[in-house]
Amino acid sequence: MIEFQQVSKSYPGGYQALNNVSFALENGEMAFVTGHSGAGKSTLLKLVCLIERPTSGTLLVGGYNLSKITDRQIPSLRRQIGMIFQNHKLLNDRSVFDNVALPLVIEGLNQKEIGRRTRAALDKVGLLSKEKYSPSTLSGGEQQRVGIARAVVSKPPVLLADEPTGNLDPGLSAEIMQLFQEFNRVGVSVLIASHDLALIETLPCRQLVLSQGSIITPDQIGSVDTGTNTTNDTSGQISNQQAVL
């Protein structure tokens, strides 16, 4: 579904955020990208949804080679990907319903279909009763669930999430991860960038560990500061689930 082949990314000014990254996320797989602040996690996700372009290497997403994708193909690629951000990026001057419906409005669906699909997505995240509210009146966890409903409303086969539990307490964070697992169970591929190792290690998913823009192997985790361990344990012990993709 997603394949990085020796992908590097340098930003203008020359900073190399990713260095020869290779991995594959299989169809229907859920995995985490972890690593210290500045390791390149967000950059990796931005490359997948074409917010940024690789400097070198090959990146395949949903059948497209992103180095060769034409401008006309980009909307079709983006429709395959639902993106969830830590800070929700919701429009507070519109209702919860309108926020979630937005991708369908852009797609040009009719009102009846928009209503049906939007309410199905809100139901899935448990927010059907709040469709008329402004997002600003909701709790942080509820706002994140609105962001998730908006990301899944077009039924994309891939979900990308950048620190989706960053501002939430442990209970709400676990609920958000459960939602991702539910989407994954019905076949959606999910790639989540997260610092929250304590939570990640409770889930049966692979981890891609980035350190200074490079993927590191499990045996390197103790020898470089990945900054991923929320308890600051740098002993290098890794869980059974922690593996290189």
Ligand SMILES: Nc1ncnc2c1ncn2[C@@H]1O[C@H](COP(=O)(O)OP(=O)(O)OP(=O)(O)O)[C@@H](O)[C@H]1O
């Ligand atoms: N648009 C940009 N221009 C220049 N440098 C950038 C840009 N975006 C990111 N960087 C740099 O690239 C490096 C990787 O950034 P990135 O946001 O991918 O890291 P991250 O692992 O997601 O960090 P965090 O966990 O703090 O969000 C950082 O040093 C960052 O300053």
